[in-house]
Amino acid sequence: MLYVQSIERAREATIGREGVSEAALGAALARTEAALKVVRGWHADGSLPLLGLPAESADVAALKPIVERFAGATDLVFLGTGGSALGGQTVAQLADHLVPGAAPFRAGPRIHFMDNLDPLSFAALLAHVPLATARFIAISKSGGTGETLMQTIAVLDALKKAGLEARIPELVFGLSEPAKPGKKNGLRTLLEGFGVTMMEHHTGVGGRFSVLTNVGLLPALALGLDAQAIRAGAKEVMDAVLSGKPAAEVAPALGAATALALAEERGKTISVVMAYADRLAMFTKWYVQLWAESLGKEGHGTTPVGALGPVDQHSQLQLYLAGPKDKFFTVITTGVKGKGPKLDPELSKIAGEPDFGGRTIGDLVAAQGRATADTLAKNGLPTRTIHVETLDERSLGALLMHFMLETIIAAQLLGIDAFDQPAVEEGKILAKQYLAES
Numbered sequence: 001m002l003y004v005q006s007i008e009r010a011r012e013a014t015i016g017r018e019g020v021s022e023a024a025l026g027a028a029l030a031r032t033e034a035a036l037k038v039v040r041g042w043h044a045d046g047s048l049p050l051l052g053l054p055a056e057s058a059d060v061a062a063l064k065p066i067v068e069r070f071a072g073a074t075d076l077v078f079l080g081t082g083g084s085a086l087g088g089q090t091v092a093q094l095a096d097h098l099v100p101g102a103a104p105f106r107a108g109p110r111i112h113f114m115d116n117l118d119p120l121s122f123a124a125l126l127a128h129v130p131l132a133t134a135r136f137i138a139i140s141k142s143g144g145t146g147e148t149l150m151q152t153i154a155v156l157d158a159l160k161k162a163g164l165e166a167r168i169p170e171l172v173f174g175l176s177e178p179a180k181p182g183k184k185n186g187l188r189t190l191l192e193g194f195g196v197t198m199m200e201h202h203t204g205v206g207g208r209f210s211v212l213t214n215v216g217l218l219p220a221l222a223l224g225l226d227a228q229a230i231r232a233g234a235k236e237v238m239d240a241v242l243s244g245k246p247a248a249e250v251a252p253a254l255g256a257a258t259a260l261a262l263a264e265e266r267g268k269t270i271s272v273v274m275a276y277a278d279r280l281a282m283f284t285k286w287y288v289q290l291w292a293e294s295l296g297k298e299g300h301g302t303t304p305v306g307a308l309g310p311v312d313q314h315s316q317l318q319l320y321l322a323g324p325k326d327k328f329f330t331v332i333t334t335g336v337k338g339k340g341p342k343l344d345p346e347l348s349k350i351a352g353e354p355d356f357g358g359r360t361i362g363d364l365v366a367a368q369g370r371a372t373a374d375t376l377a378k379n380g381l382p383t384r385t386i387h388v389e390t391l392d393e394r395s396l397g398a399l400l401m402h403f404m405l406e407t408i409i410a411a412q413l414l415g416i417d418a419f420d421q422p423a424v425e426e427g428k429i430l431a432k433q434y435l436a437e438s
């Protein structure tokens, strides 16, 4: 198994009355059998293409010629937001993207995910990025997201003003849904007008579920990662779902049942995912969108919170341990024992920490992850642990698939559609209206 999940510290039998009772978990698991059946049916009839992706590889191979066109680039600038950026960034962290201490020294092109629209940041990018040697990749499933359209227009304009208009088809790439009669796709129309190569966003895979498509795997390949291994890891989890085993033995099903039972029985309306690895920081942000946008409907949903260990022990843990008992915790650890600098015994003694001597930084981080899970449990707070011994493409693929399946199964249990986000549209329309009036 690429990861090991345990819900023992979420059970009433282990932690007391804030934990899920056997009866409530049993009932949720019984409902989960039906949800699993639905998911297996969707896989069999192909009606949810995401479920078949882990077994595919031809589409990944087809990205090679695009990635070859990035060769020699000084900068790769990804334009896009939400599901069009979070999966790519999550995967890119395996190649040290946004990893303190490592990111500035990584070989290869500089990576920019301009996912948040901030005028000062975007102006800074355009002022500093060498336009002639950068590649710009605009990603939007709908092709109508205001942030992405604005960024793309600004880039095209900058290229034109720099006398690079003739090179736009070489420097700019697009990724969006195929043209549909009667459906506006501003990004596609704009870029095609400049002769830009357009890649197709899978029509059957929603943005926040798109990390295993070209949306997440193009950045992976561009950073030299093994995209097929990401798919292979995801396939192991999908295979477990298809194995026909009972829900209690299928990790994403057990996770969904536990989360839902804790929300219903014990009022755990906040789901904190705390990962003890810098390279999982974006994973927690990806999870937040996935869980929030998929389940926050019709008065349902629990509020996802991403946290990073050990740093957030020094900001959030006090609240988690002594604040309202409204949270379900997931602590994700990796096999860091023995990793990193080994500490000098003499210096450790002088610092008043003789036990640090001969130990590695990874030894401490491993101990901290374990201690946090145990402390939460000792305080009667329901905690699931997920351990990934080796964080690499395969295990990340497995984690991504686990959480996508857990979310889909949770939506089934709640009787809601995991794949739309109708409430967000209202604000988008209003913002465009205010802009027109300004």
Ligand SMILES: O=P(O)(O)OC[C@H]1O[C@](O)(CO)[C@@H](O)[C@@H]1O
Pocket: 081, 082, 083, 084, 139, 140, 141, 142, 143, 144, 145, 148, 207, 208, 293, 421, 424
């Ligand atoms: O990929 P698109 O269509 O630009 O959408 C970006 C994001 O905006 C949302 O539609 C929400 O506003 C997300 O669901 C999506 O991931």
